[in-house]
Structure formats: structure tokens, C-alpha cells
Amino acid sequence: MKSQNLPSAFKNAFNGLFYFFVHERNGKIQLCAAIVVVAFAVGLHISASEWLVILLCIGSVLSIEMLNSALEKLCDLVQKEYHPVIKIIKDVSAGAALFASIISVIAACIIFLPKIITL
Secondary structure, three states, rough: OOOOOOOHHHHHHHHHHHHHHHOOOOHHHHHHHHHHHHHHHHHOOOOOOHHHHHHHHHHHHHHHHHHHHHHHHHHHHHOOOOOHHHHHHHHHHHHHHHHHHHHHHHHHHHHHHHHOOOO
């Protein structure tokens, strides 16, 4: 397999981002959630360290959600019919995305709720 050059690698990666946010339901949902969180962060004037936490959470959730989508597509390609092992793979992958989302919501509450309460 021929190695791709750097511009091609970036183009393919951006194509993947575009596909995820345009064609995947969870991509649209998570992107909207990220935009809302960033708007809250800007509006509530969070600190630099709080920005780091928020950005790490957004990056983690979106990355895991993208991997989950890719893994589901691969499973569907490999095994069209129901298979108990494929179900476990898909469930664990979705569980990873859910876990990252729950932790991110907790982090957002820790950062935003005290600021909202003092308004």
C-alpha cells in the first residue's frame, strides 16, 4: 500500500470530519452540544484552566463518537446479519461515547453551575 503525502492525509481527515458532522446523527447532536457549551463558556467568561477542561471534554467526546461511528460502519460491513459478538462491540463502543459524555456533563456542571448561580 502506497503511503499518502501530507496534503492528501489532511484532505482525507477533513473529509472524515465533514462526513461525520453532515451524515451522522450523533455527529450533528454532539456538534450542537459543543457549540452550546462554547457559547456558555464565552458568555460566562470562564478562566483559561476552565477552557482547557471544556476543550478537552469536547475533543474527547467528539473523538470517541467518531471512533464509535467508524467502528459501527466497519461492523456493519463485516457482518450484515445479527451476531452476538458484533452486538457487544457496538454496545461497548457506544458505552465509551456515553461515558465520555456523562463525565463531560459533570465537568460542565462543576464549571458552569457556580457561575450561573451567582448571576
